[in-house]
Amino acid sequence: MEILINDEKIEFELETEKNVGEIIKGLESWIAENDNMIESISIDSVIVPFDYNCSEFRRSISLVKELKVITLTQVELAVNTIVSLGEYIIRILSEYDDSDSLTYYDSILEGMKLIYSGIVDSLRILNVNSIVIVNRKGITLKDVLFEMNEFILIYEKKYIDSEGTKKLKDLLKNMLYFIAIVFKWAVIKNILFFKDWDKTRTSSFLGDIFQDLSYVCSSSFQKFDSISKDLQIGRDRKALGDLCYITELLDEVISILKITKIMYTIDFKSMLISDRSIDDLFYEITDRLKSVESAFKNGDMITVGDVLEYEIKPLFKQIPELFEKVDNFIK
Secondary structure: OEEEEOOEEEOOOOOOOOEHHHHHHHHHHHHHHOOEEEEEEEEOOEEEOOOOOOHHHHOEHHHOOEEEEEEEEHHHHHHHHHHHHHHHHHHHHHHHOOOOOOOOHHHHHHHHHHHHHHHHHHHHHHOOOHHHOEOOOOOEHHHHHHHHHHHHHHHOOOOOOHHHHHHHHHHHHHHHHHHHHHHHHHHHHOHHHHOOOOHHHHHHHHHHHHHHHHHHHHHOHHHHHHHHHHHHOOOHHHHHHHHHHHHHHHHHHHHHHHHHHHHHOOOOOOOEEOOEEHHHHHHHHHHHHHHHHHHHHOOOHHHHHHHHHHHHHHHHOOHHHHHHHHHHHHO
């Protein structure tokens, strides 16, 4: 039996393996060590499901002439998953868009679980944060994923009624909108895997990401006031949640700027926003956040509120202007 991985014949020494499934297990471990994953399997030129319980995996080695495995990196597989989920959502919507009732109930619910888990796993692999994937109504991908999970939990226990059908369509339409945005973030966040892409296309993706980040940052200004008020009335846990959100958002801003800096060889020390360079701006924000963290640990809520309101918030407000300036530079 010949074994090929990505069309290249490999030498595989048989030990105790007796069937195809046992060989696949050995290959899967070896492939994983190289940070790759199995995309497809063919036995004698026939594609078979990657399922250890399928009958093809129980086939004796002596009855197989060729075993062919195609692999992808985790990033490539995650991107392919995002694209495939988008196509799947389009098919579902085209079938049910003009209907108030659902057929194939079980498969629809399983499909929702597939979409949910596929998106969540892909975001993790691609290092894309759902809080910055946003539509113009201010709804984030994180919000839609939460609603989708709630939908699954509710309708696992009862049939999808007319209200559920409407909710399903809205969720799928929102998710389809987000798929295109996730793809752009995936490319930029994993640009080393897409280094042959035309810079005109990547600069277009970056421009869209800058706009989204600017929108999210502008929409988050109110959280500074909320944190201060919550600290005053003793709602420390909610304040901490909002503070973590702000910190997470700033991490995304810094991450995208670092990628942009490398892609376009930008000197952020010489690029000024108001009276400071971009490098100085983020050094100041990072330094103030450390002060907030220290004060929070010491229970000094007055200092936490003051630093957030009077020192970090004015710096945070400059981020949209920053993205506009960088966007103009790379165009």
